[in-house]
Amino acid sequence: MKTFVIYDIEEDRVRNKILEACKGYGLEHVQYSAFFGELGHNRREELKLRLKKTLGRKRGKILVFPVCEKDLRLLENICNWQELPEDD
Template sequence: MRLVPTLLQDPRKAGQPTLVLYDVQDDKRRTRVMNACKDYGLARWQYSAYQGKLTGTARRELETRLERALGDSAGLIAILQLEQWQVDDATIIFQEAANGD
């Protein structure tokens, strides 16, 4: 049982913008991927994507943990390190669902 998450990276440390995208079929392994992202302070961006800033060390640790989480199950995990200008220059189109949708 996970009561209080322990962040594995100090959120005050500078890091590179990072985007983690995944498509993991096995529910148990997908949960491990989600928990790993949360443990490193990444925020859910959409159902199968997390984003935040990671130091180089934290990113390498997360990569290892995600590789173990996927194991030999079918799936894909992409870890994209971005430059800040790419985040600043991104176009994001978002609209809340209307009530009843």
């Protein structure tokens, strides 16, 4: 199922670990603090546990939510600038 991960984390080190975890699970970087991609139930649960452990007691918020195909078809992309550059 398609999954969004959106986060707001104050500490750079923790935020970078969250970014790397999302990339490691094959999610695409779609905004500065947002990732999107295909994750099955088990992989999504694994990622949630990893993100929760990474955040620990640091200040921040992470949203992990699946999106069904029907709802995804309603997605609208309104953009007035270039896509984010690929990370090397």
